[in-house]
Amino acid sequence: MTARWMTPLLLFLTGAAFLLSLMAGKVWIWPAAWLSNAPDGWIFLELRLPRALLGLGIGAVLGLSGAVLQGYLRNPLADPTVLGVSSSAALGGVTAIFLGLNTLPLGLFSCAMLGAGVSILLLLTLARGGGPLGFILGGMVLSTLAGSLTAFLISIAPNPFAASEIINWLMGALTDRLMEDVIKALPLMAIGAALLLTMGRALDGLTLGEDGARSIGVNLTQLRWVIVVGVGLSVGASVAVSGVVGFVGLIVPHLIRGIMGEQPSSILLPSALGGAILTLVADSLVRLTPGPTEIRLGIAMAVLGAPFFFMLLWKQRGRAA
Amino acid sequence: MILQCDNLYFAHDTHPALEDVSARLHPGQFSVILGPNGAGKSTLLGCLAGLLKPRSGWVNLGSDPILALSDAARAKMLGLLPQGAQTHWAITARALVALGRYAHRKGFGLTAEDQKAIETALIATGTGSFADRLVTELSGGERARVLMARVLAGEPQWVLADEPLANLDPGYQIDMLHLLRDQASSGKGVVAVLHDLHHAVRFADHVVLLHKGKVFAQGSVADVLTSSNLAAVYGIDAKLFSDEEGAIQLLIKGKTAP
Numbered sequence: 123m124t125a126r127w128m129t130p131l132l133l134f135l136t137g138a139a140f141l142l143s144l145m146a147g148k149v150w151i152w153p154a155a156w157l158s159n160a161p162d163g164w165i166f167l168e169l170r171l172p173r174a175l176l177g178l179g180i181g182a183v184l185g186l187s188g189a190v191l192q193g194y195l196r197n198p199l200a201d202p203t204v205l206g207v208s209s210s211a212a213l214g215g216v217t218a219i220f221l222g223l224n225t226l227p228l229g230l231f232s233c234a235m236l237g238a239g240v241s242i243l244l245l246l247t248l249a250r251g252g253g254p255l256g257f258i259l260g261g262m263v264l265s266t267l268a269g270s271l272t273a274f275l276i277s278i279a280p281n282p283f284a285a286s287e288i289i290n291w292l293m294g295a296l297t298d299r300l301m302e303d304v305i306k307a308l309p310l311m312a313i314g315a316a317l318l319l320t321m322g323r324a325l326d327g328l329t330l331g332e333d334g335a336r337s338i339g340v341n342l343t344q345l346r347w348v349i350v351v352g353v354g355l356s357v358g359a360s361v362a363v364s365g366v367v368g369f370v371g372l373i374v375p376h377l378i379r380g381i382m383g384e385q386p387s388s389i390l391l392p393s394a395l396g397g398a399i400l401t402l403v404a405d406s407l408v409r410l411t412p413g414p415t416e417i418r419l420g421i422a423m424a425v426l427g428a429p430f431f432f433m434l435l436w437k438q439r440g441r442a443a
Numbered sequence: 444m445i446l447q448c449d450n451l452y453f454a455h456d457t458h459p460a461l462e463d464v465s466a467r468l469h470p471g472q473f474s475v476i477l478g479p480n481g482a483g484k485s486t487l488l489g490c491l492a493g494l495l496k497p498r499s500g501w502v503n504l505g506s507d508p509i510l511a512l513s514d515a516a517r518a519k520m521l522g523l524l525p526q527g528a529q530t531h532w533a534i535t536a537r538a539l540v541a542l543g544r545y546a547h548r549k550g551f552g553l554t555a556e557d558q559k560a561i562e563t564a565l566i567a568t569g570t571g572s573f574a575d576r577l578v579t580e581l582s583g584g585e586r587a588r589v590l591m592a593r594v595l596a597g598e599p600q601w602v603l604a605d606e607p608l609a610n611l612d613p614g615y616q617i618d619m620l621h622l623l624r625d626q627a628s629s630g631k632g633v634v635a636v637l638h639d640l641h642h643a644v645r646f647a648d649h650v651v652l653l654h655k656g657k658v659f660a661q662g663s664v665a666d667v668l669t670s671s672n673l674a675a676v677y678g679i680d681a682k683l684f685s686d687e688e689g690a691i692q693l694l695i696k697g698k699t700a701p
Contacts, residue, residue: 196531327545329532330593333525336494338597339518339546384532 125382132395136178139402143174146406172304173296177402179304180296180364183311183356185397186390188371189378190318193325193386194246194349195257198376199434202238202357203368203427205257206264210241211361212292213268213275219288220275231306234362239354241268246346294365294420296405307363314356315394317348322387329386367420369427370397376434444505444520445469446491446601446632451500453486460486461497462656468649470600470632473624475643477668478653479677484636485526485605487653491634492523492603504601518546522599526606526636528590533579536589540564540574543596564596568622584615591622602626604635608642620646644668644683644693652676664691674699 144166145151151170155162184202191200202208214237215230223229241264249260272292279285324345327335336342360367374396378389401419404426408417446468453461460483468474468491476484489495490502493509502509504520512520522543530539543564544557553561565571568588578586587607594602604623608616616639624646627633637643643650643664650667652659654676660667665683673681681695 323545323548326534326538327542329530329534329539330542330590331525331529331531333489333494333523334529336514337492337518337521337523337525338542338593339515341514383534385534385538386532 125388128381129392129395132392132399136395136398136402139399139406140174140178143177143402143406144170147409168301169298172299172301173405174402175304175308176296176299176364177405178398179308179311180360180367181370181398181401182394183315183360183397184367184370184401185374186315186318186371186394187353187357188397189375189386189389189393190321190325190349191353191371192375193390194328194345196328196331197255197257198379199258199372199431199438200261201369201371202353203265203366204372204431205242205245205261206266206268207238207241207245207261207353207357208361208366208368209265209268209272211235211238211358212366213237213272214240214358215362216272216275216288216292219284220279228306231310231359231362235310235354235358237268238358238361239350242353243350246350291365293418294367294423295418296364297416299363303363307359310359311356314352314354314359317352318356319390319394321345321348321352322390325386325390365420367401368424369430370400370423372427372434373430374400376430444600444632446502446504446521446634448487448491448502449500451487451490451502452498453483453490453495454498455486460656461490464500464653464656464658466651466658466661468632468634471627471630472632472648473627473646474632474634474649474651475647476634476636476651476653477640477643478659481655482653482676483656484653487651488523488603488605488634488636492521493517494523515546518597518599520599521601521603522594522597524590524594524602524604524607527609528587530578530586530590533577535575536570536578536581536585536592537561537565537574539578539589540570540592540596543593546597560598561596564592567595567625568592569618583610584612587611587615587619588622591619595626599631601632601634604633606636606638608637608639616642640668640673640677640681640695641693644691668693 151162151166156166157163188201192198211234214233218224218230218233223233245257245260249257276285276288324340327338327340332342375389375393378392378396382388382392404422405419408419408422411417447466449465451461451464464487476487478484486495490497496510509517540561541553544560548557565574568591570588570592573581573585578589607619611619620642623633623635647664650664651661652667659676660672668683670682673679678699679695680697680699681693683691683693686692
């Protein structure tokens, strides 16, 4: 009964959070001023609109990727940040900047998506058989490695200005993104998300374990590749445009499961909507914090997400490892 | 439609699990794969189910090599209950049983035909009364029957089960054996890996006795589970006898002298 109304309610809340994100800030901009010629109209079109669209997009793909990865690995601790997919995408992006590939059209995006895709492929191939925690440990190793290589590239960057630009981007934020970047990122994220959304029933099949899923006719090889491409595109594009915003994919599916039940297919779309709501609201709140500079969204999410991870880990005790 | 394998070889890494295994299994029969731990029972069932690819040899379902069938085509004809049947998420028993329709479903939602197959499977396994409860809240015996209902919901012509009695109380074990027996009597082919020789003696139409990856003997219970075969394969001193009701039973007296 509650589950039935959940998706429409989440859709409504997503719309509300989007509107909030368009209006909230040091300067509140009410709808009447959105298309005016006053400075408020300029702030709206050049700053608020791209920022809100990005929040909507990256929140949705991060929530959805978390739900898909958790379903595939049958592990509620999986998420693009925990598995090192986001930091690998960041490494891809930094490599692109280092090699000057970012001057090519979509150069930065391609490298970030490649980084994300390769990391998920490595993880799904190498960490199999390691049990539920094998993937998490594998992800930690990938994440640390990608972080170190990123730091290395920054340390040998010829130009200190470029280095500080990179660090700024990596920290994860939706501020000062150009509409041009948003227009590049959104279609890539949408394609990735659409791919992932078609995998619901195959993920349901994995409730029976791998042998069970194969025996009912799930093509696991195909599923794995769709996840590699879908997560690669969507998480890669989101990192390329807004750096590492962590833990959305960890927090949201967990909360959604509490309401919708645990069937993997029934939490995919709600997790995407929930991710968008969380990101839009969190991004509006960081804008409203007093002080000369705002808190980075990526940092705020990490502060929120890390305790959440430990809470989930605590709840896991007693469940078969 | 006969399920048969010819000259199967299978190796886990370099250790051979199956060597030159051939068997013909018939619909309408309850076939049981027996053998000591490590004899290759589960590996053989995995090959028969089309989930494991043998190094050489063939598994044919009717006239088709099973590995040549698409995942969906294979799943429609052949249902498998894997070992240690797991349920990873807390979904309802009915939703779990509906997974058995995976290969049949097109588009969104369940068709009337899907619903009917699900209801029939729930009734056949006696699981209808708790169909709306979460599988994680069920007892081991209840969950095992729900998982079997999932296999039956796919309306397969062959039912393969890997140790379907594991972790079941004696009463539930007998229920499960009767369920498999009934499936065979209705014309389906049933193949189960069992551990308990007594169960095999009472229920099997056909026995494949594996020993160290090879077929030691196969055929009827009386032909296969002879005292000399049981001594050679299991190292036990045992014999078949007719009880006062005329049913064949197995008496295990002890281990054979070394």
